Each structure stands twice: as structure tokens, then as C-alpha cells.
Amino acid sequence: GAALPLHTEWFPGWHVAVLRAGRPEGDTAFYLNGYERHGHRHADTLGIIYYAYGKELASDRGYIWDDPRNAWTSCTMAHNIVVVDGSNQNARDRRSRLELFGIGPGVEVVQASASAYSQCSQYRRTCVLVQLGGDATYAVDIFRVTGGKQHQYCFHSNGNLVGLSTEPPQPIDRQHRWLKNLRAVRPRSPFRATWQHQGVRMDLWMLSDVERLIVADAPGWRSDSGKELHAPPVQQILAERNSKSPAGGDGGQDTLVSQFVAVLTPSTRNRSPVLAARLLVNDARTGAVAVQVTLPDRVDTILSLPKSGKVSCSAATLEGQFGFLSADANGTVRKAYLLNGTGLHWEAGSLRLPTASVSLRVSSVAGRTFHLAEPLPPKLEIDGLYLLAADTGYEVESTSRDSIIVRDYPAISCREIRIPLAARFPAPSRTDRSE
Known part of the structure; x- marks a missing residue:
């Protein structure tokens, strides 16, 4: 059959980003899931998935239909995400908003925010995928959260946890319905956790300070039938910060502000491509x-x-x-x-x-075209950039004097669009495209 037209993109209706490291037909894909709440959705707005070397490493546990165990697979803590106050995302209108999307020389970036927790004034994630040549990549993950009294940066990879640069975690007297073999340590940052899965290594470097690191065995099953029905557990880490902890950085106030910063480095070798x-x-x-x-x-x-x-x-x-x-x-x-x-x-x-972005009033929308209320500024080169409209975004395919045609998807009705501008070195040639 015909090859799928894969490329790095933001799906404007789904609110899903996929970064492909400049190799659309390669073995790398980094997903940021910003989709809104609905009946079959998990409580994982702004969760991530990382495929590298053809393997799913940072993973989603999937959808197991009406099996009672979907109480775990659908909950926030089962995903690669920040959990606030130990609870599921609770905002009634759990939508995300695209804030930035760009493709540069050897780098791709997406940023989105979400109204995921009613007690949070900020819940924002910035993900950067960097190319190293061939199929090699690394990702920088920045998760900013304001509100609540406890933040837990949760991460797991398929395979087994084979290394931890901290002191050995010790068992803790804490019960959890789904997490077993809980142990904890007070880490000194930065620290590194390493998983191994089918010949691929995944390192997570946590660069920001945390009060406590919890390590646990999480359910590994991904289906209500077949070999995944009783799959072995996966090892999950929870990097924890609390509002009254010295590491909180909030002066002991009730409102906790966190900026979790991590580097994710997959590799097929025995050591990470990242030296430091x-x-x-x-x-x-x-x-x-x-x-x-x-x-x-x-x-x-x-x-x-x-x-x-x-x-x-x-x-x-x-x-x-x-x-x-x-x-x-x-x-x-x-x-x-x-x-x-x-x-x-x-x-x-x-x-x-000369300016960071350009805002343009929209007179009407038809198909993939935004018709503008005034002509485009002269010498404005925006083909291949992403415009922001309402709470989503589109790649610009082409422009005319007073209209913008976007790639692939119907344009959303709105009164104004904003285009974050970009500069790059070395400068692209006229024949270069984003993909």
C-alpha cells in the first residue's frame, strides 16, 4: 500500500503533537497528548509517549475496555505526567491549549497548557526533541505546575529498571491499590534512572530538586485478553515535591510552584549518548x-x-x-x-x-483558508511556520496577499490568529521545507 504521509506535526482537532526528529519514515516518535476529556479518554492531558529505535519506551498502558483494571490504566498516575495532590485530573473542562510549535535545525519543540486540575493556575509542559544523527535523539521535558500541595512527576518505561544513581531506595510503610513494592529515597539532584527494554536503554536525568523519589512496581498489563492479560509489572518512579518541603522553593506557602526539568536519552549502546x-x-x-x-x-x-x-x-x-x-x-x-x-x-x-510574533485579524474561514481582514505585512515569510488559532494550531502551507492556507486540516473559526516567528542558523535555502 501507499506510505503514510508522516511528518512532525500538531493534529489541530485531537490536540496531539508528534515529533519525528526530521526522519518521517524513521523509528522515532515523541508524542504529547493534549486531547480533551470525553467518555473514552484517560485522565492524562499533557502525558507523553516516546518511541525510539522502533521500540515504545515511555509508554501508555492502553485501553482495556470494560475490564475493572481500567481504573488503573485510565488514571493520571498510570501515565508519564505530573500528578497533583495524589489525585486524578479533576477539571470538568479538561482542554489543552497549544502555545508554541516549531521545527528548527536539529530541534523540534512543542508547548501546551491545560486546565487539568481545578486547584492549579498553571499546568504547562514544554517538550524538546533534539537530533543526534541517524536514529539517535534525546528529549528535554519541562513541566511547570502552580497550585495544590503535592506534585509528583511520574515516569515509567517498558522493560526493567536496571539502574538508579541515588542511594538504594528503602521500603516505606505506604499502601496503594495498584502500586506495589514501594520504596523511597531522598535524592540529590541531578539523579538518573535507567531502564532496559529489548536491547534499547532509556535514561531519565532529573535535573531539578525533588524532596523524595518513590520507586514502585506498577501494573504492566495492557489488554483484557491474550499475553498482555497478566504481563509482568513495570517499574515506575515518582519524583515528589511538597509545599512545606525545603525543596519546594515557595517559602513554605500553601501554594506549591514546581518546574520539573528532565532529559530523556534512549540508546542502543551500553551507555547514554549524553555525557552530562x-x-x-x-x-x-x-x-x-x-x-x-x-x-x-x-x-x-x-x-x-x-x-x-x-x-x-x-x-x-x-x-x-x-x-x-x-x-x-x-x-x-x-x-x-x-x-x-x-x-x-x-x-x-x-x-x-524585528518582532517576536505577528497577530492578524480574520474576516472569514473556508476549508483550509484563513481570509484576513487586512493584507499580510510585506516581506513576511511564514511558510512552514505554525500559526495559533483559538486553542490549537496549524502549519502554514502558503499565503496570498490577504489569506493563509494551512496544511492538511480544516481551519477553525476564529477572529484572530497569531504567528510566532522564527530565525535559524544556518539560514535555510529556498528549497528547504520543515519536513
Whole structure:
């Protein structure tokens, strides 16, 4: 049959992002699930799944129909996500909002927020997939949460947990309906957890401070029949922060503010491709994050803010919402990307834009076309960028004087669209496309 037209994209109706690392037919796919609540949905808005080397590593347990055990597979804690106050996501209208989507040289980024918990004023996830050549990738995961009194960053991978860089976790006197063999340790950050699955290794580097790390055996079954009916357990970690803990960073106030920052590194070798990962900035007040990832032949820097602002670290200064730098062993920047910003500056160079984004009034919508109330600004090159409309987004396919045609999907009715602008180094040729 015909090959599927796979590419990195945001599905505007489903609110699902898939990042494919520049290789649509390859063996990598990173999913951010932002879809809204409905009858067959799990309580996992902003959960992630990570396929690498053709294997599902960071996984979803699936849908097991009317089996009573779907009380576990559908709950928030069964997913790769942040759980607030030990409960399922509880907001009645659990929708997500796309805030940023971009494809740069060797990097792809998506950011979405959600009204997942009624006690949270912020529940926001930024995911960055970085290419290393061939099928090799790593991901940076930034989860910002404000509200509630306890936050648990939950993560599990298929396979077995084979390594933990902390002291050995000790059994704790705590009962849970689904989680067994609970043990805990007070880790010093950064720490690393390693899973092994069918010849593929998955490392999670937790860079931000947490009060307690819980390790547990979670149900591994994924079906109500066949060999998955009684599948062995998977090992899950819960990186925990509490409002009254010193690690809370909130001055002991009742409202907890967390910025979980993790690096996920799959590999087919016995060691991670990442030699070191450091958190250079983690400012809960502004939301600013800067991460440095050291690889055998280069050093990458990722800078992120929840909204356009300013963050500086030893490698660069970002005036915007997202920036990426990759420097070789001699410190020469080989790749750079600025999204929704006016400047990304490093020692020997910079990327600049006259404005971070462009907002345009919409007069009408027909099919895949947004008809604009006024002409597009002159010399505005937006083909291949993502526009934001209502709570979702679309890739721009082409433009005319007063209209924008988007790729693949019907345009949503709205009064205004906003287009986060991008700059990249090296600059793309005229024949380059996002995919």
C-alpha cells in the first residue's frame, strides 16, 4: 500500500503533537497528548509517549475496555505526567491549549497548557526533541505546575529498571491499590534512572530538586485478553515535591510552584549518548529554564520561558520564548534556533527578529483558508511556520496577499490568529521545507 504521509506535526482537532526528529519514515516518535476529556479518554492531558529505535519506551498502558483494571490504566498516575495532590485530573473542562510549535535545525519543540486540575493556575509542559544523527535523539521535558500541595512527576518505561544513581531506595510503610513494592529515597539532584527494554536503554536525568523519589512496581498489563492479560509489572518512579518541603522553593506557602526539568536519552549502546546534563537556570518566579547537555562531540543549550521574556546563562541570552544552540568541541556554534523572540545572543553571534510574533485579524474561514481582514505585512515569510488559532494550531502551507492556507486540516473559526516567528542558523535555502 501507499506510505503514510508522516511528518512532525500538531493534529489541530485531537490536540496531539508528534515529533519525528526530521526522519518521517524513521523509528522515532515523541508524542504529547493534549486531547480533551470525553467518555473514552484517560485522565492524562499533557502525558507523553516516546518511541525510539522502533521500540515504545515511555509508554501508555492502553485501553482495556470494560475490564475493572481500567481504573488503573485510565488514571493520571498510570501515565508519564505530573500528578497533583495524589489525585486524578479533576477539571470538568479538561482542554489543552497549544502555545508554541516549531521545527528548527536539529530541534523540534512543542508547548501546551491545560486546565487539568481545578486547584492549579498553571499546568504547562514544554517538550524538546533534539537530533543526534541517524536514529539517535534525546528529549528535554519541562513541566511547570502552580497550585495544590503535592506534585509528583511520574515516569515509567517498558522493560526493567536496571539502574538508579541515588542511594538504594528503602521500603516505606505506604499502601496503594495498584502500586506495589514501594520504596523511597531522598535524592540529590541531578539523579538518573535507567531502564532496559529489548536491547534499547532509556535514561531519565532529573535535573531539578525533588524532596523524595518513590520507586514502585506498577501494573504492566495492557489488554483484557491474550499475553498482555497478566504481563509482568513495570517499574515506575515518582519524583515528589511538597509545599512545606525545603525543596519546594515557595517559602513554605500553601501554594506549591514546581518546574520539573528532565532529559530523556534512549540508546542502543551500553551507555547514554549524553555525557552530562546540567540545569543552568530554573527560576520558578519567571518560569525561566536553561539546560546544558554535553555530548561526545558537542554541547547543546536549551532556553525556555512559558511566555516571551528574557533568560541568560553562561552560553547565551534569550529574548523570547524558546532558544536552542549547538556548539562543537571548540565552542563554535554550528546550529541555532529562535522561536517567538527578538534575539538569541551568544559570544560570537546572534539571531535577531524585528518582532517576536505577528497577530492578524480574520474576516472569514473556508476549508483550509484563513481570509484576513487586512493584507499580510510585506516581506513576511511564514511558510512552514505554525500559526495559533483559538486553542490549537496549524502549519502554514502558503499565503496570498490577504489569506493563509494551512496544511492538511480544516481551519477553525476564529477572529484572530497569531504567528510566532522564527530565525535559524544556518539560514535555510529556498528549497528547504520543515519536513
